[in-house]
Structure formats: C-alpha cells, structure tokens
Amino acid sequence: AQSVTQPDIHITVSEGASLELRCNYSYGATPYLFWYVQSPGQGLQLLLKYFSGDTLVQGIKGFEAEFKRSQSSFNLRKPSVHWSDAAEYFCAVGGNGQNFVFGPGTRLSVLP
Amino acid sequence: DSGVTQTPKHLITATGQRVTLRCSPRSGDLSVYWYQQSLDQGLQFLIQYYNGEERAKGNILERFSAQQFPDLHSELNLSSLELGDSALYFCASSGRPTYQETQYFGPGTRLLVL
Numbered sequence: 001a002q003s004v005t006q007p008d009i010h011i012t013v014s015e016g017a018s019l020e021l022r023c024n025y026s027y028g029a030t031p032y033l034f035w036y037v038q039s040p041g042q043g044l045q046l047l048l049k050y051f052s053g054d055t056l057v058q059g060i061k062g063f064e065a066e067f068k069r070s071q072s073s074f075n076l077r078k079p080s081v082h083w084s085d086a087a088e089y090f091c092a093v094g095g096n097g098q099n100f101v102f103g104p105g106t107r108l109s110v111l112p
Numbered sequence: 113d114s115g116v117t118q119t120p121k122h123l124i125t126a127t128g129q130r131v132t133l134r135c136s137p138r139s140g141d142l143s144v145y146w147y148q149q150s151l152d153q154g155l156q157f158l159i160q161y162y163n164g165e166e167r168a169k170g171n172i173l174e175r176f177s178a179q180q181f182p183d184l185h186s187e188l189n190l191s192s193l194e195l196g197d198s199a200l201y202f203c204a205s206s207g208r209p210t211y212q213e214t215q216y217f218g219p220g221t222r223l224l225v226l
Contacts, residue, residue, distance in 0.1 A: 032211045043114060043202055043217035044155075051212055090155060094211040099170045100145070102155035 002027040002093050004103035012109040013081050021076040021106050023091030033074040034092040035065055038105075044090065050074065061085070086110045115139065116218035118203050124224045130191040133221045137184055137205030143167070144186040145206075145215060146178055150199035161186055162209035193225045 003026045013019055025031055032051050036044040048059025055067040065076045074091060088107050094100040115138035125131055137144050146158040148171075157170035161180035172178075175193075180186040190197060200220045206213035 043116075043219045044204075045114075045217070046214050049212075049214070099168065100157045100211060102157075104154050 002031070002099070002101050004091050004093050004101055006089075006091055006103040006106045008106045009104070010107045010109065012111060014111045015083050016080050019076075019078045019081045019085070019108070021089050021091075021108070023074045023076065023103060024072050025074060025091070025093045026072065027093055031093045033065075033067060034094070035059065035063070035074075035076045036090045036092060036102075037061075038088045038090065040087070047076070047089075081108075081110055083110045083112065114216040114218060116203060116205050116216050118201075118218040118221050120221060121219065122222050122224075124226065125193060126226055127193055127195060129193050129225075130189065131193065131223065133188040133190070133201050133203075133223075135186045135188070135203030135205075135218060137186070137203075138216055141205035141207050141216070142184060143206045143209040143213070144180055144184070145204040146172075146186070146188050147202040147204065148199045149202060149220070150196075152196075153199075155202075158188070160209065167209050190223070195225050198223055198225045 005024045034049045035047040038044050047063045048057045050057045050067045088105045090105045091103040117136045119134045142163045145160045149155045158172040159178050160168040164180050178188045202220045204215040204217045206215045
C-alpha cells in the first residue's frame with residue numbers, strides 16, 4: 001500500500017529565507033504526487049502536482065517541487081518565504097485505482 | 113473561495129447519534145470526494161462518487177455511508193457516533209474522477225461528539 005512521510009512536523013523560518021519541506025513516498029507504480037496547503041480554519045488548496053514529464057514542477061504562490069524517483073522524494077521549495085505562507089503543508093500520493101493518501105503534514109511558522 | 117460548499121459548518125452532537133453532512137460541488141463537477149481530518153489519524157480519504165456512482169472507497173467505517181444525488185450534491189451520513197468521530201470532514205470536487213484532475217476542497221464541517 002502506498003504511504004507518505006513528512007519527516008518534519010514543524011518548521012520555523014524567517015521571512016525572506018528559503019524553504020524546503022520534505023516528502024517521501026512509497027508507491028508500487030508511477031505515482032501521482034501533490035502538495036496541498038491548509039491555512040488556519042481553511043480547506044485545502046492545491047499548490048502543485050506531478051504526474052509525468054519534467055521532474056521540476058512549478059506551482060502557485062511561487063512554490064516548486066522536484067520529483068526524484070531514486071530517492072522516492074517530492075520536496076517542496078520556495079526561494080523566499082512570506083509571512084502569509086505560514087500554514088500546514090500536506091504531501092499526497094495517488095494513482096489510478098489507488099486511494100489518495102496524505103502525509104501527516106508539516107506546520108510552517110514564519111518569523112518577521 | 114473554491115466553489116465547493118459544505119453545511120453545516122459546525123455540528124455538536126452526542127455519542128450514539130446520527131448526523132448528515134452535506135456537500136455541493138463546484139458547478140459542472142461530477143466527482144465528489146469525502147475526507148476526514150483528525151488529530152490522531154490525520155487526513156484520510158473516505159469515499160469518492162462520480163456522477164451518482166461510488167467510484168472508490170478508502171478508510172470509511174461501516175457506520176458511515178454516503179451518496180451522491182442526481183443534482184450532484186452529496187451527503188455523508190455518520191451513525192452510532194463515538195467520541196473518536198470528532199473531526200473535520202472535508203468534501204472536494206473535480207470534473208473527472210481521476211487524480212489528474214485538481215480537487216477543489218470545501219471549508220469543511222467540524223463535528224464534535226460529546
């Protein structure tokens with residue numbers, strides 16, 4: 001069965017600093033990979049997704065993620081964090097006929 | 113605003129009771145997904161419907177059931193409620209029933225079982 005791990009429960013960065021959120025997955029076939037963001041009291045919003053092709057994926061709000069098959073990773077990056085990026089970030093994996101599985105989430109705090 | 117609406121926003125009930133959560137998908141979307149978000153289980157996929165038919169099933173308890181109506185709105189029924197059912201329940205919708213389609217999430221229904 002597929003699974004997703006996000007090793008960092010909570011990350012704190014200063015505004016303007018770069019960010020990398022880690023995601024590792026376990027999946028038997030070519031995965032569909034996603035990053036979602038959940039702001040306090042809000043639903044989830046899709047940041048980006050990867051299905052195939054270029055392993056560097058651009059998303060909304062200046063985020064990007066890189067798929068590395070050899071490392072079973074799909075890490076999320078942003079070159080300069082804004083205070084409004086403070087939220088919970090979820091990595092997820094799914095595939096045709098397979099359940100959609102979320103990671104436990106990483107809470108991002110941003111220092112002024 | 114994702115265009116997905118969920119009612120009610122909050123629900124407080126007692127153990128053993130039954131509740132119904134409602135979801136209206138974005139205009140034109142045929143697929144509806146239900147998720148549960150709790151502190152101990154995290155975000156879990158429950159069930160998916162596409163154009164009125166069940167498409168995929170996740171970690172949905174037998175006490176829970178769902179359906180999608182001809183007007184495409186969906187209801188999630190939770191019965192014989194237990195304290196552990198307290199959670200945030202999300203609905204999402206997409207056009208087609210594949211994961212390549214972006215899922216748009218509603219704001220959720222927060223259920224508290226006392």
